[in-house]
Amino acid sequence: MFTARFNHATECNEMVGGKALNLIKMSKLGMPVPDGFVITSVAFSHFLEKNQLDIKSESIQTEVMEAVIPDDLVRDVLTVFQELRKRYPAVAVRSSSGAEDLEGASFAGQYETYLNVKTEEDFLGKVKSCWASCFENRVQQYTENIFEGSDSISMGIVVQGQIYSDISGVIFSQDPVTYNPECILINASYGLGEAVVSGLVTPDTYLVSRDGTKIERAKGSKEMKIISDSSGTMEVATNRTERNAYCLSDKLIHTLIEMTLKVENYYNHPVDLEFGIHDQQVYLLQARPITTEVKKKESVPEARKGYLLERKDEDEFWFLLDTFFPNPISPLFTSIVTQPFYEGMAMAVDALKEPTGYTNMKAHNGYYYGKQTFFETDPNQLLAEQEKLMEEMYPRMRDRMYEIIYDQLIPIYRYLDGERAQAFTVDKVKKGLVELEAFYKDVYFWHFMIVFPSNHINRKLETIYLKATGDAPLHELYQSLAGVMNKSLESDRLLWELSLKVKAEPSLMKVFMESEEGSLLQNLNTIGRGKDFLNRVESFVSVYGYRSTKSHDFIEDTWIENHEHVLQIIKNLILNEHDFDKEFESAVTARKQMYQKIINGIKDPNDLEAFEEQYKLALDAAVITDDHHFYIDAMFDAKVRLYLLKVSELLVQQQVLDDKEDIWFVYKDEILAALDEPHSLMEVVKERKKQYEIQGKIKAPSYFGKPSEKERNFVEMVFGSLEEDKENTGNVMKGIAASGGISEGPVRVISSMQEASKFQKGDILVCKNTTPVWTTFFQDAEAIVTDTGGMLSHSAIIAREYQIPAVLGTKVGTERLHDGDWVIVDGNTGTVTMIG
Numbered sequence: 001m002f003t004a005r006f007n008h009a010t011e012c013n014e015m016v017g018g019k020a021l022n023l024i025k026m027s028k029l030g031m032p033v034p035d036g037f038v039i040t041s042v043a044f045s046h047f048l049e050k051n052q053l054d055i056k057s058e059s060i061q062t063e064v065m066e067a068v069i070p071d072d073l074v075r076d077v078l079t080v081f082q083e084l085r086k087r088y089p090a091v092a093v094r095s096s097s098g099a100e101d102l103e104g105a106s107f108a109g110q111y112e113t114y115l116n117v118k119t120e121e122d123f124l125g126k127v128k129s130c131w132a133s134c135f136e137n138r139v140q141q142y143t144e145n146i147f148e149g150s151d152s153i154s155m156g157i158v159v160q161g162q163i164y165s166d167i168s169g170v171i172f173s174q175d176p177v178t179y180n181p182e183c184i185l186i187n188a189s190y191g192l193g194e195a196v197v198s199g200l201v202t203p204d205t206y207l208v209s210r211d212g213t214k215i216e217r218a219k220g221s222k223e224m225k226i227i228s229d230s231s232g233t234m235e236v237a238t239n240r241t242e243r244n245a246y247c248l249s250d251k252l253i254h255t256l257i258e259m260t261l262k263v264e265n266y267y268n269h270p271v272d273l274e275f276g277i278h279d280q281q282v283y284l285l286q287a288r289p290i291t292t293e294v295k296k297k298e299s300v301p302e303a304r305k306g307y308l309l310e311r312k313d314e315d316e317f318w319f320l321l322d323t324f325f326p327n328p329i330s331p332l333f334t335s336i337v338t339q340p341f342y343e344g345m346a347m348a349v350d351a352l353k354e355p356t357g358y359t360n361m362k363a364h365n366g367y368y369y370g371k372q373t374f375f376e377t378d379p380n381q382l383l384a385e386q387e388k389l390m391e392e393m394y395p396r397m398r399d400r401m402y403e404i405i406y407d408q409l410i411p412i413y414r415y416l417d418g419e420r421a422q423a424f425t426v427d428k429v430k431k432g433l434v435e436l437e438a439f440y441k442d443v444y445f446w447h448f449m450i451v452f453p454s455n456h457i458n459r460k461l462e463t464i465y466l467k468a469t470g471d472a473p474l475h476e477l478y479q480s481l482a483g484v485m486n487k488s489l490e491s492d493r494l495l496w497e498l499s500l501k502v503k504a505e506p507s508l509m510k511v512f513m514e515s516e517e518g519s520l521l522q523n524l525n526t527i528g529r530g531k532d533f534l535n536r537v538e539s540f541v542s543v544y545g546y547r548s549t550k551s552h553d554f555i556e557d558t559w560i561e562n563h564e565h566v567l568q569i570i571k572n573l574i575l576n577e578h579d580f581d582k583e584f585e586s587a588v589t590a591r592k593q594m595y596q597k598i599i600n601g602i603k604d605p606n607d608l609e610a611f612e613e614q615y616k617l618a619l620d621a622a623v624i625t626d627d628h629h630f631y632i633d634a635m636f637d638a639k640v641r642l643y644l645l646k647v648s649e650l651l652v653q654q655q656v657l658d659d660k661e662d663i664w665f666v667y668k669d670e671i672l673a674a675l676d677e678p679h680s681l682m683e684v685v686k687e688r689k690k691q692y693e694i695q696g697k698i699k700a701p702s703y704f705g706k707p708s709e710k711e712r713n714f715v716e717m718v719f720g721s722l723e724e725d726k727e728n729t730g731n732v733m734k735g736i737a738a739s740g741g742i743s744e745g746p747v748r749v750i751s752s753m754q755e756a757s758k759f760q761k762g763d764i765l766v767c768k769n770t771t772p773v774w775t776t777f778f779q780d781a782e783a784i785v786t787d788t789g790g791m792l793s794h795s796a797i798i799a800r801e802y803q804i805p806a807v808l809g810t811k812v813g814t815e816r817l818h819d820g821d822w823v824i825v826d827g828n829t830g831t832v833t834m835i836g
Helices: 020-030 042-051 060-066 071-085 120-133 139-144 241-246 250-267 312-313 331-352 379-418 426-471 474-479 485-502 506-514 518-525 528-545 565-576 580-601 605-620 622-651 662-667 668-676 682-695 709-718 753-758 774-780 794-801
Strands: 003-005 036-039 089-096 115-118 155-161 169-170 184-188 203-210 217-218 225-227 232-237 272-277 281-289 318-320 358-364 367-373 732-734 738-740 742-749 762-769 783-786 806-807 823-825 831-832
Touching: 020 036, 020 089, 020 155, 020 250, 020 281, 020 806, 036 071, 042 071, 042 155, 060 089, 060 120, 071 089, 071 120, 071 155, 089 120, 115 225, 115 232, 115 241, 120 155, 120 184, 169 250, 250 272, 250 281, 272 367, 331 358, 331 426, 331 662, 358 622, 358 738, 358 831, 367 709, 379 426, 379 605, 379 622, 379 831, 426 474, 426 622, 426 668, 474 580, 474 794, 485 506, 485 528, 485 565, 485 580, 485 622, 485 774, 506 565, 518 528, 518 565, 528 565, 565 753, 565 762, 580 605, 622 662, 622 668, 622 794, 662 682, 682 709, 738 794, 742 783, 762 774, 762 831, 783 794, 783 823, 794 806, 806 823
Parallel strands: 742 762, 762 783, 783 806
Antiparallel strands: 003 036, 036 155, 089 115, 089 155, 169 184, 169 272, 184 203, 203 217, 225 232, 272 281, 318 367, 358 367, 732 831, 738 806, 742 823, 823 831
8 A cells, every 4th residue: 555545544653654643633533634645654665675775775865866666656646646636736745754743752843845746747756855855864863763773764755735824833732931731832924834843934922821811922023934936935025014913813813722722632632733824714734742741830849939930929919020131031040040139139128228128039931020028117217217328328329339349249259260260070069059149149239239329319319300390301311410431331432442453454454344244253363463453352351351242141152252242343333433432522511411401490599409419429320330230240140151161061071961051051950960960951951942942932921910009100110111001003102211312214123242243323223121232232323212121221321321312111112113114213202103
């Protein structure tokens, strides 16, 4: 038996292969599976025997493609092919191995798929290509792992009527990130499904409750789609309307959920489906059990309950901390930093009599959530005590910060450097991981002992300003505090000076202008002047290089490790003719002019005196936001990253991990267990990397539980709005007016420093949030729009320094705006208008 139609095929894996077996089952179940047939493994064996092919031959793939399909086999397969073609415009031809799509074998996609096959000649050629594909090295290795010691190959071929999908995608009946059985995950985009399955596009993501009543959406960029053409398939760019819209309606989502639950009920197991939609009709294209380990939601290990959100926590009010942590957090950072972070904050809150209490923190689905813990002490009493403390600190706020940094924190950093220089043993690592948590608790105690008084001095200035001016725009007040040298600007100026040295030396300019991205370091090392220049870069990095391309995590490399980051910034400065001194002088002038405008507008002498007195204190403390980030948030995480890489070297030596960078995807308790009894964590790492990638695409819920009025008011005062502004319209978004001015230009959505090369001078920077290493964008940007952040965030401060309009905290900027959209950014009113 060479062929078998879906509705009549024997459900035998060895005969038809895993993929075909699942389609046969679904077809008999009455699911909307496009009709088709299977070329069985008997046909493959017959082909090999008639051509006397040895499957162990080193040239077997070539021999398969050159061999002739026997006449009896040709007659059989062409008969059913012609019957199928009468009902479909084309067919899809897919290999279906006995080792594929089986429970316990999760390596789907190892074999071949061919779409839009129309002619008999093309069809027979694709059949041989599928047979040849089972001899690919990756496939043979996989098959040997599944069927150890087997000398035979079981290979069927699925031939299925082609659906010209308008929309396609994949479904997981259990959220593959959290293993939450109550959520179904759908990824969908336009065109044929290969674009989604192969990762060629960023699809829309839908996280749906099993009853379909709750749908969380995250819009993907859906950059292109694969469509059928006369000779197969082709890739075409999607238009702006397609990119700006969600591709699935609620009605289609509910249809997909209904189909998914029926399939899952049949298998009695979580399932992974591929679907296509044509003219609003849903088709099931593939189905297979989810073969990764199925975990129960309420299985948070005891060691992680202090920093991972449990199901019971979700009944309380926890709010998303995306202002400070806009992107997913790695497992290792979560397990080392979370508890010391909020414990250090609690100690500082107690020491400073902060009446609002402290923020407890836990991670959910890779994102940090906070729950405010308020003190029972009378707030008015705490306010009075705090005011007295602050009055004593105000006159020397900046000096106090540097004393804390040099006396309390730098010794910890030096200790870590010294430890890193020594050999790492199991006992040393176990001791070091305990020390890291203790260090983080100390560091964040001092961090908040610096930050809280700085915030207080600004809040008091705001109060005086609003009373004295009659509620004038706050961004004007903070513009009057710009144009003050800080560590970010100091770093920028030194980079600019390095760019001037390049421009003054023709041989250096030639290398910078002609080198491809990522090759500057290598190319500079080939010339004498280049080596001298790299010595200068090394001197710069030794002081200013302890910063990562991603703040508040260990997962991205630092400037100290990879000088290419610095060289690319220098190249951008050259290309865009940036003049730091001119820009900074302009910012200083603007600050003085704005200050003069404010005091000219204050009519009451008492208000003027109070404002001038508080303004001087706040201006002296204006460096604190950026300088504390440089020395604490960035530098300590960078030092710890370098330390943990040495830990990872030991784990690689013990074959616990395969690569040093894998350590970020395991929790601290897993490392300790592997040190006590070495065992591989590679499968864990592999799955966590998948989770991390999906987490970056999913829009995290703004909060859990139901906030009281007190809780909502506090969160929105400190962290910004919980939801998108209700006054938003189809072409207008509202946010915080953080830096004045009006600009228009094309949107460029940036998710990380790795995308710096696609940003052009004059673009509107749209992102979740920024960190100090993003300053190069501000030098070139026409304006900035962020999802998160407030008046005192880094984005706001640097936008004011570079005198560009900024609208922050839109909540939906990166979701609604796409590359190339033309917008007007009004930093005076906090609005973003889409005009094309």
